[in-house]
Amino acid sequence: MSTFEFLLQGIVIAAQPMNLLYALIGVTLGTAVGVLPGIGPALTVALLLPVTYKLDPGGSLIMFAGIYYGGMYGGSTTSILLNTPGESSSIVTALEGNKMARAGRGGPALATAAIGSFVAGLIATLALAFIAPFVVKLALVFGPREYFALMVLAFVTVSSAFGDSTLRGLTSLFIGFALAIIGIDQLTGQARMSFGIPDLLDGIEVTTLAVAMFAIGESLYIAAQGDLGPDKVEAVKGSVWMNRQDWARSWKAWLRGTAIGFPIGAMPAGGAEIGTFLSYATEKRLTKYPEEFGNGAIEGVAGPEAANNASAAGTLVPLLTLGLPTTATAAIMLAGFQQYGLQPGPLLFATNPQLVWGLIASLLIANFMLLVLNLPLVGLWVKLLTIPKPWLYAGILLFATLGTIGANPSVFELGMLLAFGLLGYVMRIFGYPIAPVVVGLILGPLAEQQLRRALAISQGDVTVLFTSPVAAVLLVIAAAALIVPLILRARGRGEVLSQLAASED
Amino acid sequence: MSKGHAPSTEKRRPDRAALFIAVFLAALGGLIFWDTSRLAGAGGYSGVGPATIPFVIASGLLLLAAWTVFEALRGDFPVRERQEVGPVIWIIGGLAAQMLLLKPLGFSIATGLLFAATAAGFGKRKLWFTIPIGIAICLGVWLIFAGLLQLSLPAGPLEHLFW
DSSP states (O other): OOHHHHHHHHHHHHTSHHHHHHHHHHHHHHHHHHHSTTOOHHHHHHHHHHHTTTSOHHHHHHHHHHHHHHHHHHHHHHHHHHSSOSSGGGHHHHHHHHHHHHTTOHHHHHHHHHHHHHHHHHHHHHHHHHHHHHHHHHHHTOOHHHHHHHHHHHHHIIIIISSSOHHHHHHHHHHHHHHHTSEEOTTTOOEESOTTOGGGTTOOOHHHHHHIIIIIHHHHHHHHTOOOOOOOOOOOOSOSSOOHHHHHHHHHHHHHHHHHHHHHHHTTOOOTHHHHHHHHHHHHHHOSOGGGTTSOOTHHHHHHHHHHHHHHHHHHHHHHHHOOOOSHHHHHHHHHHHHTTOOOSHHHHHHOHHHHHHHHHHHHHHHHHHHHHHTTTHHHHHHHTTSOHHHHHHHHHHHHHHHHHHHOOOHHHHHHHHHHHHHHHHHHHTTOOSHHHHHHHHHHHHHHHHHHHHHHHTTTOTTHHHHSHHHHHHHHHHHHHHHHHHHHHHTTOHHHHHHTOOOOO | OOOOOOOTTSOOOOOHHHHHHHHHHHHHHHHHHHHHGGGTTTTTTTTOOTTHHHHHHHHHHHHHHHHHHHHHHHTOSOOOOOOOHHHHHHHHHHHHHHHHHHHHHOHHHHHHHHHHHHHHHTTOOOHHHHHHHHHHHHHHHHIIIIIISOOOOOOOHHHHHHO
């Protein structure tokens, strides 16, 4: 069957009432957490994993993907109206968007962000549908050593290629690795790093770690800043509709943002932030109104928002076709697949096409829902921004612990939650990125398996890792991604890289 | 994130907190070496066994510890923002209370205390007001998630009144 037929079949599956309901719940929750400062899609999916344990896998995954997309939409509302980006990938939106809101043009800013997100989401999801089968074919010839090389590349880009310090990125990654070896070795059944504690034999739960680092670590950090006074929410004045000039200036920026964001998300290159920065730079150079940049140029909202959503869709390419998560949210979604005994990758397209294509098709539907949720109903979301911080964070911690208790109501699990929360807090104080820990924990064991398989095939000959052309090229790229930023930083050119920091999603 | 340079008026001094991080990383590496050394013989015919990767990771941690010492001595760590201790203690206390009281008192009371402690950490210190609200909210959450969604949240005296 062709991609087109698969996609049609997927739409039939996605249009089932239950799946529509899951998608609606997902996008609504996603928008809400995107709007709320301090919690992102990674945390939300982590919180929901235990709750959805008993639900049907297809529906839950549709919901998770809806949260991911919704989070990208909702983040823009916060950056435009509050100047506090809800997501790291919305930082750029705040640059121009908040200026527009202060100038009384918050409506058009929200509109161009939402419509741009829609256009980008639609194009990028279709691109995902048409590219995925090719990547799957490519991936079928991948052996253990090629997979291992690919994961090494992902480790480097997620941890150290961007951000402000190679040392701290790598340290985060290795802390993730160290946590990953706790438990029973999957190939020999030996217990490692469990010190005779039965609770540790199953290893560290990805959800516990993610919830602790993102929810508890973040709450502690925000609380420790003390009372900074209330944040100023800009009211949406005037019409939310864009005038003719807004449209004329926006549509090219949307398309350019999509073209920039999707490939960056699809490559194992870390978070959505990179695409938004590149898109902003592009728009700034191409605009006919350079004097408006810095004072609320609509292109500076339209382009990055499109790039942001396009790279969210792009991230699903390596996740679905290779089982390779390149962001924290994707890593937790991978844990979601594993919770149902599914392993994303080329085989999933063969063994479970209904699930994969239903998921991709439901993203198209989710996009339409999000457009409706975010344009006419934007006033509702703005109200969320007025929740006082004490209640907001008390609620966040209530739900954060609810998920962990629901998965495993043991004092030991809550103790780990507290310990990792403190670890996340300390890491945040010292500027260590969090995403590499999560990616290291979930991808580390997979990389170890592939490496040991490759070496078992070669009977321990390490050179085999470099004799496959594909693996060799991937490892060379990984080495370059590690070394080039080190040289750039040593020469004092690190500011660009630290602006491209991939932190949460 | 502000780029880390020590203020120019001061001489760059070794960063004690960063040195402590280096010690932690080295200790973690040492712990992995110590724990997995007993598995070292299980390499099999390929020479790659359950201890191989942990050894690589532990070596990596020791290298990172050395690198951290180097950066700490040069004062390359970013300047930290001032942290207020009070709110942090409130929240940690709330989490600890929840952990210890979850089994004896049930989900609602334990989590209600966490709720109130977190609110206190963020400046709402009226505990006589926030604790009852927290417990009421948590009871509602318990009824939805444990009652309707079959999540196994521990029940205590309060929950038994309703279910």
